[in-house]
Structures are given as C-alpha cells and as structure tokens.
Amino acid sequence: MRFDGTDAYVATDDLTMAVNAAITLERPLLVKGEPGTGKTELARQVAGALNLPMIEWNIKSTTRAQQGLYEYDAVSRLRDSQLGDERVHDVANYIKKGKLWQAFSAKEKTVLLIDEIDKADIEFPNDLLQELDRMEFHVYETGETVRAETRPIVIITSNNEKELPDAFLRRCFFHYIRFPDPETLRAIVRVHFPDIKDQLLTVALTQFFELRDQPGLKKKPSTSEVLDWLKLLLAEDLSPEDLKRDSASALPKLHGALLKNEQDVHLFERLAFMARRDR
Known part of the structure; x- marks a missing residue:
C-alpha cells in the first residue's frame, strides 16, 4: 500500500515519503502548514488513491475528545424510562458512536482525518493519546472494549494556532507542508x-x-x-x-x-x- 500522489493533487517527494512512512509505521501522520496549503485535501487524495473509505472528523473549539469515541445520551434514556419505552433496558440504544469508533470498527482499512486539531482545547490531544496509540478504548456503560481490527490510516492536520503536547507529538510522524516554490x-x-x-x-x-x-x-x-x-x-x-x-x-x-x-x-x-x- 503506497501513495504516489494523484493527477488532481501535486504532492512533493518529501510529502509522499511522509505519507508512506506513516503508513509503514502505522502511526498518525501530523501535517502542519499555512491555511490553504492542501492539508485537508491530502487526506482525501490519499483515500482516493488507495481506494479506501474516508471518515472525517472536523474539530471545533467546543469539540471534546470523548465525542470522537462515543457519547452516552442519559437524558433520552431517562425520558424513555418515564414513558415506559422498552428500549430503556438496553443501554446500547443510547450510545452514539464517534468517528474513532466508526474507524476502529470498520471491516476494511479506512483513512481517518482529524482536521484542525489545534482548534480544540490544549488537553484535547492528550485525551486521545492512548486511543490513537493502542487503537482501542473501553465503553464504560456497556463494559465492552472497542479495538481496531484493521488499523486506520490516521491523518491529523494543524494550522499551528497553538503548540501540541510533546507526548502527543512523540506518537506521530510529522511533516510540515512548505509553501510551494x-x-x-x-x-x-x-x-x-x-x-x-x-x-x-x-x-x-x-x-x-x-x-x-x-x-x-x-x-x-x-x-x-x-x-x-x-x-x-x-x-x-x-x-x-x-x-x-x-x-x-x-x-x-x-x-x-x-x-x-x-x-x-x-x-x-x-x-x-x-x-x-x-x-
């Protein structure tokens, strides 16, 4: 599995090398650069070139790491219990799968884009350290462990708006997209x-x-x-x-x-x- 660029995306030699190194190491590829230099488009082109499905997680200032794993809707369960709904007996009915869960549970290899990670709170990358490193997480409400059967290709973009923690950087393969000559x-x-x-x-x-x-x-x-x-x-x-x-x-x-x-x-x-x- 090798990325060599596409007809619709001009990838420099060092960029293609970075993508392929991250795939070989099975580590997230952290791509930094000025806004508008094609960081997000890179993930789409990698998915297209390798004929893989893509899951896109767009990060905002209010995004929490837990949302990427799953969210438990306790309010809906309480309401259903008051209404006597039979669904209330199975807590799994109130678990909403996040983007990481979708990527980990996919039957085939996927490209997971975590876009503009630097928009989130400074603790956001640290909260995903173990999940991205081990490619698994625990669902406390159901007692199950979600583990990636096939490790996704993870591409993380940053506009350099804030520094990322060293512990997070150690787990990534890094590439800076310079402005083209x-x-x-x-x-x-x-x-x-x-x-x-x-x-x-x-x-x-x-x-x-x-x-x-x-x-x-x-x-x-x-x-x-x-x-x-x-x-x-x-x-x-x-x-x-x-x-x-x-x-x-x-x-x-x-x-x-x-x-x-x-x-x-x-x-x-x-x-x-x-x-x-x-x-």
Missing part, C-alpha cells in the same frame, strides 16, 4: 486550469509572489487564494496587459481574492503613495 505552484495551477495561457500565468504568478513577499503583510495569501484569484482572472477574460497595477494603490486586479484584511490593503496604498511622492 514558483515551479511547484505553476504545476498546481496547471492541474486546476490546464488551458491557462503561459504568458498570463507567468505575469499573474510574478505579481502573486511579489505581493506575498511584501514585508509587513499581516496575512500572506495561500495556495487556495491564488487559485481563486486565477479563476476570477479567467472568468473576466483578462489579458497580461490587463494585469498592470493601478498606480494609485499598487494593488493587483481583483485583489479581494488575495488580501483578506484592510491593513494589508492600506499597506499597498501607502507604498503607492510613497512611490508617487518620491518621483
């Missing part, structure tokens, strides 16, 4: 827009990297944002000549797809003002 980004664009003209792509990517490398930028645009921008350029049927910047602001055409806060917009407006003043 110009040639890799060009290849990514070609996957999404195979008919884009070379001259337009060259001019657009030159402007994009100039914007991204501007000192003082609060939020650098990501891969997903440059793809959105190019989609707009193609929809508007703009030519390379049309991409000439407005001298009043130094902002690229349709910059709202790239710059997502007013501070960065004002930064380029100030740069344009200073350039005009120094002429």
Whole structure:
C-alpha cells in the first residue's frame, strides 16, 4: 500500500515519503502548514488513491475528545424510562458512536482525518493519546472494549494556532507542508486550469509572489487564494496587459481574492503613495 500522489493533487517527494512512512509505521501522520496549503485535501487524495473509505472528523473549539469515541445520551434514556419505552433496558440504544469508533470498527482499512486539531482545547490531544496509540478504548456503560481490527490510516492536520503536547507529538510522524516554490505552484495551477495561457500565468504568478513577499503583510495569501484569484482572472477574460497595477494603490486586479484584511490593503496604498511622492 503506497501513495504516489494523484493527477488532481501535486504532492512533493518529501510529502509522499511522509505519507508512506506513516503508513509503514502505522502511526498518525501530523501535517502542519499555512491555511490553504492542501492539508485537508491530502487526506482525501490519499483515500482516493488507495481506494479506501474516508471518515472525517472536523474539530471545533467546543469539540471534546470523548465525542470522537462515543457519547452516552442519559437524558433520552431517562425520558424513555418515564414513558415506559422498552428500549430503556438496553443501554446500547443510547450510545452514539464517534468517528474513532466508526474507524476502529470498520471491516476494511479506512483513512481517518482529524482536521484542525489545534482548534480544540490544549488537553484535547492528550485525551486521545492512548486511543490513537493502542487503537482501542473501553465503553464504560456497556463494559465492552472497542479495538481496531484493521488499523486506520490516521491523518491529523494543524494550522499551528497553538503548540501540541510533546507526548502527543512523540506518537506521530510529522511533516510540515512548505509553501510551494514558483515551479511547484505553476504545476498546481496547471492541474486546476490546464488551458491557462503561459504568458498570463507567468505575469499573474510574478505579481502573486511579489505581493506575498511584501514585508509587513499581516496575512500572506495561500495556495487556495491564488487559485481563486486565477479563476476570477479567467472568468473576466483578462489579458497580461490587463494585469498592470493601478498606480494609485499598487494593488493587483481583483485583489479581494488575495488580501483578506484592510491593513494589508492600506499597506499597498501607502507604498503607492510613497512611490508617487518620491518621483
């Protein structure tokens, strides 16, 4: 079982090596990187390339680790007991299986995505240490132990919003997705827009990297944002000549797809003002 990338996802050599190392070691793959660099999409592409079903657990700030295992609905059981419902005699009727339970009990190998783990409370990763390490957990209400018959491929993503505990990191294979270099980004664009003209792509990517490398930028645009921008350029049927910047602001055409806060917009407006003043 080996991942070599797909036609729809440009995976660098070090990324494919990381995926395959995690599969061989049977350890979770922890993928970090800027938002929009394809971390979540990686899990989907791995599942597609290996022809495996995928279970996706999207983490929020309110998500608890226990929800990934199971939840016991005591309120519904109490209500049913008051109504004389026969279901109340079997506590299993009130156990809701979580995403880890679904992955552990699957009859075939699955890809389990734990997406944006850094959104949750700092104790969230620690609460899953033993379950992800041993691939089993105990259900106290029923007395059963849920054990993975076939270990899933676990891919965990993080946007680096907070540090993860060392004990959790020791149990993972780690990979950081760096922002793609110009040639890799060009290849990514070609996957999404195979008919884009070379001259337009060259001019657009030159402007994009100039914007991204501007000192003082609060939020650098990501891969997903440059793809959105190019989609707009193609929809508007703009030519390379049309991409000439407005001298009043130094902002690229349709910059709202790239710059997502007013501070960065004002930064380029100030740069344009200073350039005009120094002429």
